[in-house]
């Protein structure tokens with residue numbers, strides 16, 4: 001039986017979303033919420049993870065009546081294999097993004113491009129020093145070449161461990177060594193997972209789950225961390241700066257271009273092009289007042305963190321942004337881009353432009369960006385948007401609401417800077433109980449939840465309990481839209497947080513970046529643990545992804561847990577068909593890696609779980 005149809009009120013907490021959901025209905029546009037309705041109820045075999053499709057003796061699905069697949073695999077083996085491949089998809093996504101960043105840095109240091117340069121040479125030298133590369137008296141490009149080699153070799157096979165494991169506290173590394181999950185080459189762990197989950201290989205659920213952890217650690221401390229650090233080197237390390245969020249950032253009288261995806265390599269060039277005086281003049285010739293660039297999802301986060309570019313919306317706002325009728329062009333790189341954007345764009349005048357050969361969409365125009373043609377392609381793409389302005393139908397335009405102010409750009413460097421040069425004031429505030437702990441809220445939207453209800457409620461509940469929130473990914477937009485990314489958002493926090501935020505002039509929720517930037521949170525935890533001489537699992541910290549949907553989010557959760565961070569999920573992965581795997585995820589991992597998953601759809605209850613954990617850890621450190 002299909003689920004009862006949701007009212008618009010039940011779909012989202014945001015006024016801009018609700019206005020566009022109503023407009024979509026009027027305009028006859030189908031959205032993710034409608035398609036979820038059509039897909040409901042979901043297949044219970046798929047949902048519980050007991051459907052196996054990895055060979056053609058099957059597909060097999062496990063039930064009471066048929067408890068074994070044709071080969072004899074049981075539910076535990078099948079669920080663990082499916083979960084392993086699921087998180088490996090996420091680790092591969094982040095890490096391949098990281099590899100693209102290495103290739104970009106390589107092109108710069110080898111002087112194979114005039115279109116890109118190094119924006120933060122100090123950071124390059126700092127990381128080189130961390131990884132043991134001598135730089136005194138040397139040209140930064142030469143040092144960069146060695147850095148590129150180290151990063152490339154992190155993807156290979158002939159290594160015992162990843163380069164950035166130098167950031168991992170010794171106690172944590174000892175745990176990984178003992179369990180045999182120290183991440184080696186990124187590609188090696190990914191390939192090994194595919195091998196292990198081939199028919200007839202790893203048929204021990206717990207063993208497969210341990211390799212899932214290893215693969216995800218290679219993502220967090222490898223692929224993602226490399227992507228973050230190189231993006232800072234190439235485009236600048238984020239510093240606090242103002243920006244704006246919600247669909248109100250679109251401008252009725254201007255050419256509107258949205259950038260969507262994850263990797264800033266394309267969007268940084270689009271940003272340059274929209275500021276080109278010749279292109280602005282061309283837009284004016286065509287009757288527009290200017291060219292307006294705004295972000296979606298994590299490409300939006302990347303540009304917002306570094307350049308203050310406004311954010312139009314998160315995952316579930318991407319379709320609704322087109323429904324405004326005011327968007328000429330959506331330029332995408334990769335990940336989290338719904339194919340429906342092409343179909344919805346066709347119902348208005350919105351064109352979708354793909355830029356990466358690995359992420360093409362039928363019906364979209366393809367403008368391949370390379371390190372050599374980035375500037376020229378960005379100009380071409382912006383010209384296309386300007387042409388599109390004349391096709392806009394003003395009668396179909398409706399831009400809802402006023403944008404909300406936010407403060408963005410809290411990289412670890414910026415946080416340390418705001419604290420006066422070291423983490424000591426933060427640690428002192430934690431010791432004094434003014435900040436009782438830290439939780440990273442990360443990830444997505446999922447139409448199975450009222451959009452952003454859980455993301456926002458959880459953050460509000462945590463800051464009330466004097467728990468500092470670090471936000472990445474699509475959660476950021478949600479929290480920004482309700483005012484939590486501004487210093488006066490601290491009015492909603494407990495007394496301790498109010499005092500700290502007031503004295504530092506910071507919001508109660510710090511925006512630390514995109515999905516790959518969760519690596520910044522790993523590094524921050526490691527720095528705090530080292531400062532206190534403890535393991536990450538001893539810290540009063542937690543992570544949460546209340547409305548997650550993607551393989552990448554599951555990979556992030558898995559590397560957080562394997563790094564010793566208790567992690568809440570708003571809904572379970574597709575593992576409930578196996579008691580062994582489920583128990584391992586929510587209990588067994590605690591004994592092995594000192595942290596586990598907790599699943600709780602209610603954000604108020606989730607805040608209590610995270611708070612309880614934080615209190616236990618505080619007491620473990622001798623704090624009240």
Ligand code: SF4
Nearest residue numbers: 052055058060069071
């Ligand atoms: Fe079925 Fe086994 Fe093949 Fe999976 S590997 S499809 S359980 S026979």
Ligand code: MSK
Nearest residue numbers: 298336443444473474
């Ligand atoms: S874009 S993975 S919906 S956060 Fe990074 Fe947003 Fe989640 Fe994609």
